[in-house]
Amino acid sequence: xxxxxxxxxxxxxIDGKLFIVTGADHNTPGxxxxxxxxxxRDVSKDTIIDKRVGATDDIETATLxxxxxxxxxxxxxxxxxxxxxxxxQTTIPKAVFGDDILYLKPNTALTAMFHGAKVVSYELPxxxxxxxxxxxxxxxxxxxxxxxKDAKLETGLTxxxxxxxxxxxxxxxxxxxxxYLCRS
Numbered sequence: 489x490x491x492x493x494x495x496x497x498x499x500x501x502i503d504g505k506l507f508i509v510t511g512a513d514h515n516t517p518g519x520x521x522x523x524x525x526x527x528x529r530d531v532s533k534d535t536i537i538d539k540r541v542g543a544t545d546d547i548e549t550a551t552l553x554x555x556x557x558x559x560x561x562x563x564x565x566x567x568x569x570x571x572x573x574x575x576x577q578t579t580i581p582k583a584v585f586g587d588d589i590l591y592l593k594p595n596t597a598l599t600a601m602f603h604g605a606k607v608v609s610y611e612l613p614x615x616x617x618x619x620x621x622x623x624x625x626x627x628x629x630x631x632x633x634x635x636x637k638d639a640k641l642e643t644g645l646t647x648x649x650x651x652x653x654x655x656x657x658x659x660x661x662x663x664x665x666x667x668y669l670c671r672s
Contacts, residue, residue, distance in 0.1 A: 491524045492543040497609045499531075499550035499601065502539065506531045506550055508609045510586075514543065531608050534583050552601035552608065559592045569600060569607060580607045590645035591616050591663045612663040617672040618642050619658050623649065639668075 494500060498509050511527035522543035529536050541547065557569040557578075566579045567589060582589070584607065591612055592598070601609040623639040636648035639659075647661060649668045660669040 489547055489549050490543070491526075491541045491545045491547050492522070494524070494526070494547055494549070497601070497611060499552045499603065499608060500526075500528070501548040501550050502528070506603060506608070507537075510536065516543075529583075531603065531606070534581060550603065552603055554599055554601055557598060557600040557607075557610075559594065559596045559598060561594055562589065572597070578605075578607055584608070585610070588612060588663070590641075590643045591618075591661070593618065593643055614664070615660050615662055615669060617658050617660050618645065620649070620653060620655050623653060623655055625654075636668075 492514055494509055494512055496509055496512060500507050500509060507528035507530055509526055510529050513525040514522065515525060516522040523540055524543050526539045526541070527536060528539055556572045558572055560568045560570055560577065562568070563579070566581045567585055568577055568579050570577050593616075596613070596616065598613060599611040600607045601611075618641040620639045621642050624637050635651055637651055638646055639649040639653060640646050641661070645661070645666070647666055647668055649659060653659060653668075653671070658672045660672045661667070662669055
């Protein structure tokens, strides 16, 4: 597959090792050749490396088994997921999710990618509904259209919301950008 077609969450094989793409930045500097800067997580060592390749270079992709799972809870060792077909529970290291765990509350369904019996990547739902636990009171008479205030959500995620949002309300958040979308 061409390097410019590879996206976040895909598995690639470089130098005989399986890596998961955690970031892909496509750059075309002036009249020079286009490059793709990858941030890759080594599945065997759980380390992150940076790799720059030409946009037209061929990269070997890995076939990952996609399964529906449910996030159950977090513990000291990692996060516990349950396969929705077999009901097997798997604990995955905290490094696999990183800060994306802030979008998940218990019993949230998502797609996990398996390599063998090991979860190596995941796809979050496009949006999640989370309750506001802390936010400043709205300012009466504030009519500015882009005025936003900080809000802390039930999972610990902090985002910006319009001034009319109050504590206890459930709002919809984009998992791609972390931005407020609407009340739910």
